[in-house]
Amino acid sequence: MKENTLNLAQRDIDEALSVIxxxxxxxxxDSSQNQVLxxxxxxxxxxxxxxxNILKSEGII
Structure with missing residues (x-):
């Protein structure tokens, strides 16, 4: 996997974890924040x- 692609994948993983x-x-x-959720x-x-999509393009999955 190219270094640039690895960095992009790592950034996406970090963003997903932040959202979680x-x-x-x-x-x-606050349970009243249904729209926010x-x-x-x-x-x-x-x-x-x-x-x-990144992982598929690199043949990892």
Whole structure:
């Protein structure tokens, strides 16, 4: 895997983990933030898809 692609994959993983942490905080702090949670899940879904595409293009999956 090219160094540039590895860096991109690592950045996407870090962003996905950050979104997961934000979701956890939102769930714990206020259950009335349903729209915020929905938006965070959409963002996480997009990040995971980007990462999947990178890994597929490199032949890892």
């Amino acid at each position: 942490e934000s979701l956890e905080k939102a769930i714990v702090s 929905k938006d965070k899940f959409h963002l996480l879904y997009d990040k995971v898809n980007e990462l999947e």
